Amino acid sequence: MEVTTKLILGDCREKLKELESNSVDLILTSPPYCDSRKKTYGGIHPDKYVEWFLPISQELLRILKHDGTFVLNIKERVVGGERHTYVLQLILEMRKQSWLWTEELIWHKKNCYPGKWPNRFRDAWERLLQFNKNEKFNMYQEEVMVPVGNWAETRLKSLSKTDRIRDNAKNGSGFGKNVSNWINRDKVYPTNVLHLATECNNKNHSAVFPEALPEWFIKLFTKEGDTVLDPFMGSGTTIVVAQQMIRDSIGIEILPKYYEMVKNKIKTTDRHLFRGEKILCNY
Amino acid sequence: MEVTTKLILGDCREKLKELESNSVDLILTSPPYCDSRKKTYGGIHPDKYVEWFLPISQELLRILKHDGTFVLNIKERVVGGERHTYVLQLILEMRKQSWLWTEELIWHKKNCYPGKWPNRFRDAWERLLQFNKNEKFNMYQEEVMVPVGNWAETRLKSLSKTDRIRDNAKNGSGFGKNVSNWINRDKVYPTNVLHLATECNNKNHSAVFPEALPEWFIKLFTKEGDTVLDPFMGSGTTIVVAQQMIRDSIGIEILPKYYEMVKNKIKTTDRHLFRGEKILCNY
DNA sequence: GTTCCGCATGAATCGATAG
DNA sequence: ACTATCGATTCATGCGGAA
Numbered sequence A, B: 001m002e003v004t005t006k007l008i009l010g011d012c013r014e015k016l017k018e019l020e021s022n023s024v025d026l027i028l029t030s031p032p033y034c035d036s037r038k039k040t041y042g043g044i045h046p047d048k049y050v051e052w053f054l055p056i057s058q059e060l061l062r063i064l065k066h067d068g069t070f071v072l073n074i075k076e077r078v079v080g081g082e083r084h085t086y087v088l089q090l091i092l093e094m095r096k097q098s099w100l101w102t103e104e105l106i107w108h109k110k111n112c113y114p115g116k117w118p119n120r121f122r123d124a125w126e127r128l129l130q131f132n133k134n135e136k137f138n139m140y141q142e143e144v145m146v147p148v149g150n151w152a153e154t155r156l157k158s159l160s161k162t163d164r165i166r167d168n169a170k171n172g173s174g175f176g177k178n179v180s181n182w183i184n185r186d187k188v189y190p191t192n193v194l195h196l197a198t199e200c201n202n203k204n205h206s207a208v209f210p211e212a213l214p215e216w217f218i219k220l221f222t223k224e225g226d227t228v229l230d231p232f233m234g235s236g237t238t239i240v241v242a243q244q245m246i247r248d249s250i251g252i253e254i255l256p257k258y259y260e261m262v263k264n265k266i267k268t269t270d271r272h273l274f275r276g277e278k279i280l281c282n283y
Numbered sequence C: 001g002t003t004c005c006g007c008a009t010g011a012a013t014c015g016a017t018a019g
Numbered sequence D: 001a002c003t004a005t006c007g008a009t010t011c012a013t014g015c016g017g018a019a
Helices: A012-018 A046-063 A086-096 A151-155 A212-221 A237-244 A256-268 B012-018 B046-063 B086-096 B161-185 B212-221 B237-244 B256-267
Strands: A005-009 A024-029 A064-074 A100-109 A125-132 A193-196 A227-230 A248-253 B003-009 B024-029 B064-074 B100-109 B125-132 B193-196 B227-230 B248-253 B279-282
Touching: A005 A237, A005 A256, A012 A046, A012 A248, A024 A046, A024 A212, A046 A064, A046 A086, A064 A212, A086 A100, A086 A125, A086 B086, A100 B100, A193 A212, A212 A237, A227 A237, A237 A248, A237 A256, A248 A256, B003 B237, B003 B256, B012 B046, B012 B248, B024 B046, B024 B212, B046 B064, B046 B086, B064 B212, B086 B100, B086 B125, B193 B212, B212 B237, B227 B237, B237 B248, B237 B256, B248 B256
Parallel strands: A005 A248, A024 A064, A024 A227, A100 A193, A227 A248, B003 B248, B003 B279, B024 B064, B024 B227, B100 B193, B227 B248
Antiparallel strands: A064 A125, A100 A125, B064 B125, B100 B125
């Protein structure tokens, strides 16, 4: 199977306009945070963030397929001792553009750096905002199942009478259980919290996430041959993983340095090594 | 030291007006969520939630001391396949009331509700919104430090009963004289993610959070003799823990059933635990 | 006293069917 | 067309009784 990986050098506010409508299955990106990576996008002021981002989300809405998904990795800065509200406002404004705010997943960072501030603790989580164009979208849940908790070992060793039949909950919730259905089941569905380590290796880029993160979303929202877009490519984690997983991809990057870096990485990727065996743990 | 625990039966929209201004150090509450617990609390429609809550937050602003903290446990429902936006709007509106949105902590639930849906995974987290009246507020960070072995994985595991026992055993067995040194060296500040299980034992209330949760916030934001308020008392977890930790507290509950239940729980609290300190209960 | 094991329960959501 | 009710699905924890 052929994989097309397209890298574009330039400002995504311009370059997105050149992409075809309804052509992308998954958009996964981590845009520059306010006032960080100042040189690249000029350091967007928190108060200007929403108006800066809205034209971009408008273009993404056009480019995404009707059954595709947009995952936005973002976290608000602290400004004047407070969490700034630009992320909240961005969600509200994007809904006016007709985006549906389907879900907010959490990236729970396993190993965030130690540190101490007088009035707050270390920040160990980021938002993963899931937006869609329609209530129905592609989702391949089986692809991201995780090993069942070790509770199952002891729980299923011996089954009682009520375990073998459906046993309805007595609180009227409508829930019941048939524990015997779980015999020989070794995988369960994950939750909306991704408990992943941050990657500590310095990629010369300030906003890297671990490969397991794009891998999880690409598995969940695309199949082989689908197309993934990252309009703020940076060090290219999303694009590289997409290529390894036999998905076409498009990456846009404003800085020649990163653009070249990813171009070289793409070239040298050994396609035969990938087995897709990384497992997300659900605890 | 005397501990005063005051329980009030009634609607907090009325009863809060009777509380003194600038008199409370910590407000920690989990209001009824939209349309849930309909049978017990009537249910507030998602579109009406903000206007229902704002008069309450206005009163809380009056009652809280200038260096106190308000922690709001809340999570938005899914409506029409989307996360509803009332929590986002509530934050924006409360800021207009002059609340500062200092931080958003995450309660990562170890055992979340089961279920399977075609378009989303199980919800394993809730928001713990921290609001303050001023940039400077009381925060006793040392009180919630966690063993270093845990810091990367779970924040509060050390607070669970079994871990407390394990820690005591460790202290008692090997380390001898310099236990305090050992404690100081091997403890680290926690993060803003609390990784706790819900308590699903029979408390006759559908929405209890684990005792470790109020315990953590009470330690962090109050000292002995301070006052804690829960305007939506429910099964009274916050109030009971506050009493045990030698903090004065005020709990407001609209349903006589829970009010009576907590009254009995407070009464029968084992006072020898407080080393002969006197507890005053005002009903 | 301690460990082991059985088992009820929990801030839920979707789709189909009925009014 | 719009709302109300109902059935189906699911995983990890802590309690209490037994060994």
